[in-house]
Structures are given as structure tokens and as C-alpha cells.
Amino acid sequence: xxxxxxxxxxxxxxxxxxxxxxxxxxxxxxxxxxxxxxxxxxxxxxxxxxxxxxxxxxxxxxxxxxxxxxxxxxxxxxxxxxxxxxxxxxxxxxxxxxxxxxxxxxxxxxxxxxxxxxxxxxxxxxxxxxxxxxxxxxxxxxxxxxxxxxxxxxxxxxxxxxxxxxxxxxxxxxxxxxxxxxxxxxxxxxxxxxxxxxxxxxxxxxxxxxxxxxxxxxxxxxxxxxxxxxxxxxxxxxxxxxxxxxxxxxxxxxxxxxxxxxxxxxxxxxxxxxxxxxxxxxxx
Amino acid sequence: xxxxxxxxxxxxxxxxxxxxxxxxxxxxxxxxxxxxxxxxxxxxxxxxxxxxxxxxxxxxxxxxxxxxxxxxxxxxxxxxxxxxxxxxxxxxxxxxxxxxxxxxxxxxxxxxxxxxxxxxxxxxxxxxxxxxxxxxxxxxxxxxxxxxxxxxxxxxxxxxxxxxxxxxxxxxxxxxxxxxxxxxxxxxxxxxxxxxxxxxxxxxxxxxxxxxxxxxxxxxxxxxxxxxxxxxxxxxxxxxxxxxxxxxxxxxxxxxxxxxxxxxxxxxxxxxxxxxxxxxxxx
Numbered sequence: 001x002x003x004x005x006x007x008x009x010x011x012x013x014x015x016x017x018x019x020x021x022x023x024x025x026x027x028x029x030x031x032x033x034x035x036x037x038x039x040x041x042x043x044x045x046x047x048x049x050x051x052x053x054x055x056x057x058x059x060x061x062x063x064x065x066x067x068x069x070x071x072x073x074x075x076x077x078x079x080x081x082x083x084x085x086x087x088x089x090x091x092x093x094x095x096x097x098x099x100x101x102x103x104x105x106x107x108x109x110x111x112x113x114x115x116x117x118x119x120x121x122x123x124x125x126x127x128x129x130x131x132x133x134x135x136x137x138x139x140x141x142x143x144x145x146x147x148x149x150x151x152x153x154x155x156x157x158x159x160x161x162x163x164x165x166x167x168x169x170x171x172x173x174x175x176x177x178x179x180x181x182x183x184x185x186x187x188x189x190x191x192x193x194x195x196x197x198x199x200x201x202x203x204x205x206x207x208x209x210x211x212x213x214x215x216x217x218x219x220x221x222x223x224x225x226x227x228x229x230x231x232x233x234x235x236x237x238x239x240x241x242x243x244x245x246x247x248x249x250x251x252x253x254x255x256x257x258x259x260x261x262x263x264x265x266x267x268x269x270x271x272x273x274x275x276x277x278x279x280x281x282x283x284x
Numbered sequence: 285x286x287x288x289x290x291x292x293x294x295x296x297x298x299x300x301x302x303x304x305x306x307x308x309x310x311x312x313x314x315x316x317x318x319x320x321x322x323x324x325x326x327x328x329x330x331x332x333x334x335x336x337x338x339x340x341x342x343x344x345x346x347x348x349x350x351x352x353x354x355x356x357x358x359x360x361x362x363x364x365x366x367x368x369x370x371x372x373x374x375x376x377x378x379x380x381x382x383x384x385x386x387x388x389x390x391x392x393x394x395x396x397x398x399x400x401x402x403x404x405x406x407x408x409x410x411x412x413x414x415x416x417x418x419x420x421x422x423x424x425x426x427x428x429x430x431x432x433x434x435x436x437x438x439x440x441x442x443x444x445x446x447x448x449x450x451x452x453x454x455x456x457x458x459x460x461x462x463x464x465x466x467x468x469x470x471x472x473x474x475x476x477x478x479x480x481x482x483x484x485x486x487x488x489x490x491x492x493x494x495x496x497x498x499x500x501x502x503x504x505x506x507x508x509x510x511x512x513x514x515x516x517x518x519x520x521x522x523x524x525x526x527x528x529x530x531x532x533x534x535x536x537x538x539x540x541x542x543x544x545x546x547x548x549x550x551x552x553x554x555x556x557x558x559x560x561x562x563x564x565x566x567x
Contacts, residue, residue: 009376009377009378012371012374012376012377013377013378015367015368015371016367016368016371016377016383018364019364019365019368019387019426019430020383020386020387022364022419022422022423022426023386023387023389023390023423023426024386025419026390026398026402026419026420026423027389027390027393027398027423029401029402029405030397030398030399030400030401030402030405030420031393031397031398031401032401033401033402033404033405034397034398034400034401035401036401037401037404042404044404083300083303086296086300087300090293090296090297090300093293094293097293097297100297100301101300104300104301104304104305105304106532107304107529107532108304110476110480110528110529110532111308111525111528112480112483112484112486112501112524113484114484114486114501114504114505114508114524115311115484115504115521115524115525116307116308117508118311118504118505118507118508118517118518118520118521119307119308119309119310119311119518119521120307121508121517122310122311122314122514122517122518123306123307123309123310127322128310129309129310129313132322132323132324132325133325155307156307159303159304159307162303163304213391216391216392216394219394220393220394220395220396220397221394221487222396222486222487223486223487223505226509227505227508227509237394237396240396240397240400241396241400241487241491244400244491255400256400256401259394259396259397259400259401260397262394262396262397263393263394263397263398266392266393266394267392267393270391270392271392
């Protein structure tokens with residue numbers, strides 16, 4: 001008997017306990033310590049004193065950083081969702097297209113974001129590959145890297161995450177699309193109608209969840225924005241890390257407040273996505 | 285299919301190939317460039333000197349540290365994900381939704397926010413650098429390994445195990461000669477993802493290692509944040525891409541050898557079928 005015995009249940013609980021405890025240990029201790037430090041309850045020196053000073057945001061820096069972080073996450077996710085969805089639909093077009101795109105996507109997904117950022121920097125920076133190839137004269141190349149807008153940051157995220165989204169959506173469509181398409185075609189649906197009434201609704205839950213994961217990831221990720229982003233303003237993770245490593249220990253609570261703000265935004269986005277996806281027709 | 289649609293398909297395909305390949309193009313060119321002046325579209329002199337310099341003292345040790353981190357994370361997160369997925373799939377645990385929710389929580393949380401707070405705790409408890417980093421990364425990898433193994437168990441039939449037991453196999457024999465071979469592809473995929481989490485981590489190593497634990501990503505970041513060292517950045521990055529690329533190629537070759545040619549071609553529709561719009565994408 002494998003299922004349902006009392007000793008089986010007890011053993012199963014023990015098996016699950018170790019990984020669950022590890023997750024709790026890391027997440028609760030980590031986030032807890034971050035929250036306590038943001039409230040002045042775990043100071044590096046001196047006595048603990050409850051204070052919300054780190055969240056009052058006198059100079060509006062927290063708000064600016066939050067705005068930029070949301071802009072980067074929304075822009076990257078939107079572009080990644082479009083390119084990922086287009087890839088998935090093109091891949092469904094023919095077996096050859098599917099093989100080619102699977103190879104491209106499978107090669108892109110394991111690239112570390114840091115390596116992607118380094119390479120995109122070499123591609124888009126002033127004096128980088130594109131400016132050399134386009135024969136740009138000095139001083140006229142748009143500042144895509146470290147310029148006023150986080151263009152290179154959004155492009156790097158969108159490129160890498162579009163591969164992830166394409167992978168997830170293709171996998172979902174591949175299992176169910178054909179039979180539905182055959183039925184729709186037999187009932188006289190044209191290709192446009194099939195796309196609107198079959199492909200799109202089937203892809204929506206996977207596309208939504210993959211986009212939500214992308215949004216949450218880009219919101220809380222450090223290295224790409226740090227390497228390719230503008231020096232000012234900084235998004236939340238970059239500013240938090242700078243304040244965290246500052247020699248002025250008084251900035252520690254502010255760094256922690258930024259970390260907590262990022263975590264709250266990410267958790268809210270994840271929850272909202274889950275609620276929305278559960279409402280879609282194809283969710284079972 | 286009409287002519288305009290076919291042309292549109294080809295154009296889209298070219299756009300997608302460019303979209304996925306262009307971002308990595310500079311790495312190959314810069315890593316092989318011995319001399320490349322600012323005005324020339326391609327390097328004037330090619331060589332392997334840049335790649336060789338990665339393995340100079342310090343660089344080699346960083347590569348080994350990254351390998352150790354990736355291997356440790358894979359070695360812990362893969363079996364953990366597999367046993368949890370099995371228990372969830374066979375509904376052997378109470379409150380499965382709670383367990384799933386807890387295990388997937390790390391995906392919804394920014395890792396830097398967790399590790400920034402953890403930093404002080406780890407320092408006060410004198411947790412060794414490698415141990416702290418590995419523990420956090422195992423937790424970060426668990427959602428991926430659990431999800432992948434959960435998907436594998438969805439199409440896995442426990443009846444095979446029951447059959448083997450009925451025929452007199454010991455539980456150990458069932459584990460090694462029935463369950464393991466059937467789940468091997470999924471286990472390999474989970475281990476690959478977990479290895480990547482450890483191999484490519486930057487922020488956890490930076491925050492918990494405090495600059496003393498130098499891995500390959502730390503070297504990539506410090507080279508990329510400076511100016512004028514494009515060949516070094518590209519060479520370090522290419523070395524960082526090598527293990528995942530090798531693993532993917534090996535997995536592809538193994539699949540080719542393990543799955544007989546006949547069953548692979550049987551699943552692929554023939555030319556007559558694939559030209560019909562209705563059955564497109566069956567493969």
C-alpha cells in the first residue's frame with residue numbers, strides 16, 4: 001500500500017518538514033530581520049527604538065525609486081509578453097518553426113541575467129557593437145545604457161524573459177491546441193477566429209502567470225539595473241544596496257525600508273496575478 | 285496558406301531569430317578579439333588569449349567556487365524537490381495547498397530583501413560564508429525543482445511501482461530500478477535548473493559573502509562595471525555560459541541515443557500532413 005496509511009502520512013509529513021522548515025527559516029528570518037532593521041528595532045549600535053523615520057521619505061526618494069522600479073517592471077513585462085506570445089504563436093505554425101524557436105528559446109533561458117546585462121552593455125553602449133556597425137560618429141549615439149531612461153535595462157529583461165514566457169506558453173499550447181483547432185476548423189472557423197477564440201483563451205492563464213513571474217522578478221532584481229541603468233534616479237533594489245553598503249550606518253534603516261517596500265509590491269503583484277488568472281475561462 | 289501569410293511568417297521568423305541571438309553576439313566577437321580598433325566593424329586580429337586569461341590565478345579559483353555552489357544547490361534542491369513533489373502528487377500530506385504555497389513563496393519575493401536582513405543574522409551567528417549562501421540558494425531553487433517534479437509526477441503512474449512490489453521487488457529495488465529510470469529526465473531537468481541558480485547567482489553571494497567569497501559572477505560584474513575591458517568581460521561571460529551550454533548539448537545527445545529513431549519519427553507528422561493547416565503543430 002502506498003496511499004493513505006497512517007504511518008505513510010506521518011512519514012510524508014516528516015519528508016516535507018525539512019524543506020518547508022528551510023524555506024521558513026530563510027524567508028521569515030530574512031524578511032523579519034529586514035523589517036525590524038527598517039523600524040530601528042535591530043540597530044547595529046545603540047539601543048533599539050521603534051521609529052518609522054525610514055518610511056517617511058522626506059526627500060521623495062522612496063517614491064521616485066518606486067516609480068522607476070514599477071516602470072522598468074511594467075515595460076519589461078509588456079515587451080517580454082508580446083515577444084514571448086509572438087514566438088509561441090509562430091512556433092505553433094509549423095514543425096520546422098517549432099524546432100527552430102525551441103532551440104533559440106532553450107539556449108536563451110539558461111543565460112544568467114548578469115551575463116545578459118554584460119553582453120547587452122557591449123552591444124548598446126556608446127562605442128559598443130551597434131554603434132560601430134552603424135558607423136555612428138562620436139557623440140551622436142543615443143545613451144541607451146546609463147542614460148536618462150532605462151532603455152537597455154528594459155531591453156535586457158524583455159529579451160531574457162520573452163524566452164521564458166515563450167517556453168511556458170508553447171508548452172501549454174502544445175498539449176491542447178491541435179484538437180481544439182481541428183474542431184474549430186471543422187465548425188468553419190477561419191484562422192483569425194481560431195486565434196481569437198481558441199489560441200488566445202487557451203494561452204491566457206499561462207501567459208498571465210509567466211508575465212506575473214517576470215514582473216515580480218524584474219521588480220526585485222538588482223544586477224541588470226545596476227549595470228545598465230541610469231546613475232540617477234535609481235530603482236529600489238539598486239538604491240537599497242547603495243544605502244546598505246554606505247559607510248554612513250544611519251542609512252541602514254532606509255535601505256531596509258526600500259527592501260520591505262519592494263517585497264510588499266512584489267507580493268501584492270503576485271497575489272493580484274493569481275486572483276486574475278483564476279478568473280480566466282481556461283483555468284481549471 | 286496564401287503567399288502574403290507565408291512571407292509574413294518568414295519575416296516574423298527572421299525578426300525572432302535576430303531578437304534572441306543579437307544580445308549575445310558581442311560576447312563571441314569581443315572574447316576572440318586580440319586587436320579591435322574603435323572604427324573597425326570587426327576585430328583586426330583574433331586569438332584565444334582572452335579566454336586563457338580567465339583561468340589565470342584567481343579566475344580559476346572563482347570558476348571552481350561557482351561550480352561548487354552550483355553542484356551543492358543541485359545536490360540538495362533536486363532530491364528535496366523530488367520527495368516533496370511525490371508526497372504532494374500522492375496526496376500523502378495534510379494541507380497540501382499550504383505546503384505548496386510556502387514552497388513557492390520564494391518566487392514571489394525579491395531575494396535581495398530577504399538576504400539584506402539575513403546578513404546581520406548570519407554575521408552574528410558566525411555562519412560560514414559558503415553554508416549561508418548555499419542555504420539561501422537551495423531555498424531559492426526549491427520552487428523550480430518542486431514544480432518540475434510535480435509536473436513529472438502528474439504523468440507518472442504509481443501502478444508500475446505496485447506491479448513491481450507484487451512481483452516481489454524490495455522497496456529499494458523499486459526505488460532504483462523502477463522509479464528512478466522513469467523520472468530520470470525530469471530529475472535531470474530539475475538538477476539543471478538548481479545548478480543554474482547556484483552557478484549564476486550574484487546578489488546573494490555579494491550580500492552574504494561580503495566580497496570575500498569571489499565567484500565567477502562576482503568577477504563578471506566587477507569587470508562589466510568598469511570601462512575599457514570589453515575582452516575580459518566577454519571572455520568571463522563566455523566561460524559563465526559554457527557549463528549550461530555543455531549540459532544542454534549533452535542532454536540533447538543523450539535523448540537522441542536513448543529514444544529510438546523510429547518512435548521519434550513516428551510522432552512527427554509526414555510532409556503530406558504538415559502542409560495541411562488543420563494538423564499544423566502536431567509534432
